[in-house]
Amino acid sequence: MMPTEERLFIAVPLSDTQRQLIIPLRDELQHTLGGRAIPAANFHLTLAFLGMTPVTHIPRLLALLQRQAWIEQEMLLDRIGSFGRAPHGIVWLGSSLISTRLDEWVAECRGTLRSAGFTPDPRPFCLHLTLLRHSRMYQRKLTPPLSLSLAAPRLYASLSNSEGSYYLPLSP
Numbered sequence: 001m002m003p004t005e006e007r008l009f010i011a012v013p014l015s016d017t018q019r020q021l022i023i024p025l026r027d028e029l030q031h032t033l034g035g036r037a038i039p040a041a042n043f044h045l046t047l048a049f050l051g052m053t054p055v056t057h058i059p060r061l062l063a064l065l066q067r068q069a070w071i072e073q074e075m076l077l078d079r080i081g082s083f084g085r086a087p088h089g090i091v092w093l094g095s096s097l098i099s100t101r102l103d104e105w106v107a108e109c110r111g112t113l114r115s116a117g118f119t120p121d122p123r124p125f126c127l128h129l130t131l132l133r134h135s136r137m138y139q140r141k142l143t144p145p146l147s148l149s150l151a152a153p154r155l156y157a158s159l160s161n162s163e164g165s166y167y168l169p170l171s172p
Contacts, residue, residue, distance in 0.1 A: 007158040008053045010065060010109065011044035012150045013169065014129075019043050021146055022093065026131040029080070029091055035135025042167050045075075045129050047106050047153055048113060049121040057118070061155055062171050064116055068109050070152045073101060077129070078145035082137040091135045092128035093142070102127070102150070109153075 014022075019040040030037045053061070075095055083090045103125065110120045155170045 003055060005052045005054050006058075008050040008058075008061065008170075009046055009156050009158065010048040010050070010153050011046045011156055011167075012153050014043045014045070014148070015151070018148055022129070022131070025080075025093065025142075025146075029138070030132055030135075033091060033132060033136045033138055034087075035089075035091065035132035037132060038130050039164075039166075042165065043129055044156070044167065045127055045150070047125075047127075048110055050113070050118055051121070053118070058155070058170060060116065061113075061118070064112055065109075065153065065155055065171060068105070068112065068153075070105065071101060072152070073099060073150050075099070075102070075127070075148050075150050076145040077148060078142050079140070080131075080142055081128070081139050082135070084137075086136045087134055089133075089135050089137045090130055091132040091138050092130050093146070094126065094128040096141075098125070098127055 022043060023040050026037055026040075050061075076097070077093050077095050079094055079096050081092055081094055083092065106125045113120045154172075157168045157170055159166055159168055
């Protein structure tokens with residue numbers, strides 16, 4: 001039976017080359033902090049989280065996303081931080097300086113989603129790439145920083161199977 005709702009989010013995908021740059025950092029942090037490493041195939045930079053959404057709304061979301069003008073840009077990922085509380089924390093890779101262009105795109109996208117009747121996560125935008133789950137808390141500056149070219153965002157569904165969560169791109 002097909003699900004009537006899926007857990008959706010809008011994120012910037014990472015290329016295979018970008019993922020390969022991040023894997024050693026993730027592995028080093030897992031060795032130091034413990035926790036569960038996020039599979040490289042699941043690496044992404046979340047821009048808007050929608051949560052459980054009726055699957056009948058997916059075509060409308062895809063159309064809204066397609067109309068959002070995106071300009072490819074570079075982002076320096078220069079800090080490691082965490083959310084939550086140990087031992088259930090999330091360790092992430094992020095940026096200490098978000099470009100005005102990216103910040104404005106996220107604000108416009110979330111505004112468009114709200115105007116269309118969707119309810120994106122209201123928490124302040126914090127660009128991050130999750131590296132570990134169920135980990136101890138951690139923070140530090142990443143030197144040297146990683147420079148990533150940000151490709152156009154996609155709509156994703158967060159799904160799960162016997163091996164855990166995986167993210168299915170719903171847009172090209």
